[in-house]
């Protein structure tokens with residue numbers, strides 16, 4: 001790990017310990033992340049990690065971005081999650097696929113934290129099969145696109161000033177995968193509105209809601225990428241999304257260990273610390289090993305991503321699969337080591353479990369990740385055999 005990234009990690013760790021960790025339980029209880037936190041993250045220069053300096057970013061690597069997400073998630077799972085949706089899923093995608101004009105118009109507000117960003121592909125009837133089942137659609141009329149339909153579950157949706165939104169723009173039967181377009185939608189565009197904030201199991205604080213498009217007029221210059229080429233925007237975005245999201249489970253696992261190890265030293269039963277019992281020691285050792293294996297895997301995939309390695313699709317999916325499962329397990333282990341205290345909402349492990357679970361679902365479920373990994377392995381083997 002180079003010195004620049006270690007310095008960044010230290011800076012984020014200190015910021016998160018001072019500004020995020022003290023309000024983490026309150027964010028969970030009140031189901032609200034204070035909007036002022038976004039400006040603070042902007043002042044810390046954390047919202048445009050992978051964006052070049054000419055657009056106000058930091059021009060750093062995806063590995064650096066994973067580490068920032070990890071450190072924020074260590075302080076609060078939901079802040080890390082909402083941060084990844086903003087800084088990677090919206091900001092990084094907007095930079096990668098936007099025109100110079102679009103970048104200059106939208107990135108400064110997003111990177112300063114004045115605007116929150118979101119990305120919307122999922123719909124009530126289009127989840128894992130988001131491309132095949134997408135029914136939100138837009139038709140060109142003069143120099144605007146008229147969009148209609150409903151998006152669901154969208155992270156940061158209730159407060160987002162700018163959203164990347166996918167719409168069907170050509171007949172699926174005729175155009176196949178060339179029938180979807182990505183658009184940049186602004187909060188106050190005519191015909192666009194958001195539903196109530198949805199009550200969730202975990203990641204409480206991060207806003208999730210439905211988005212409604214009722215003859216919403218999107219100017220033609222707000223097409224992101226090329227018309228009918230939205231699937232390639234979506235697929236390239238999903239790889240980097242899965243990678244950056246891995247920082248979330250890493251941070252949650254670190255917190256599980258941060259809690260469980262001192263507790264095992266301090267809690268006395270049968271006249272001694274429970275850390276003396278080998279069954280507790282085995283749990284701690286397994287937790288540590290899972291975390292370190294996850295960390296090494298994720299950092300290696302991030303470095304590969306930074307070097308444009310072509311196996312990134314299956315590796316980003318595999319890293320996400322492995323770390324999300326490990327984070328759920330470590331959260332359960334922390335609860336078990338704390339016994340009854342671990343089960344109480346006044347203590348942190350329950351929140352870790354509720355937060356960790358989303359990483360087995362969001363950005364494509366673990367079942368879909370397994371399909372991606374297996375499909376790529378089988379394809380590669382069949383290419384080699386010809």
Ligand SMILES: Cc1cc2nc3c(=O)[nH]c(=O)nc-3n(C[C@H](O)[C@H](O)[C@H](O)COP(=O)(O)OP(=O)(O)OC[C@H]3O[C@@H](n4cnc5c(N)ncnc54)[C@H](O)[C@@H]3O)c2cc1C
Nearest residue numbers: 119120121122127128153154155361362363364365367368
């Ligand atoms: C908190 C939260 C935040 C989210 N944020 C966003 C966001 O910001 N933007 C956005 O666009 N979306 C977002 N989503 C949506 C998320 O990406 C979807 O929930 C996810 O892709 C799964 O879709 P689904 O929920 O419709 O499940 P479904 O696709 O209905 O799947 C249900 C079950 O069937 C399984 N399944 C489906 N197909 C197969 C198959 N072929 N083989 C085996 N098993 C299969 C799934 O793995 C799952 O277990 C969010 C979701 C949540 C819960």
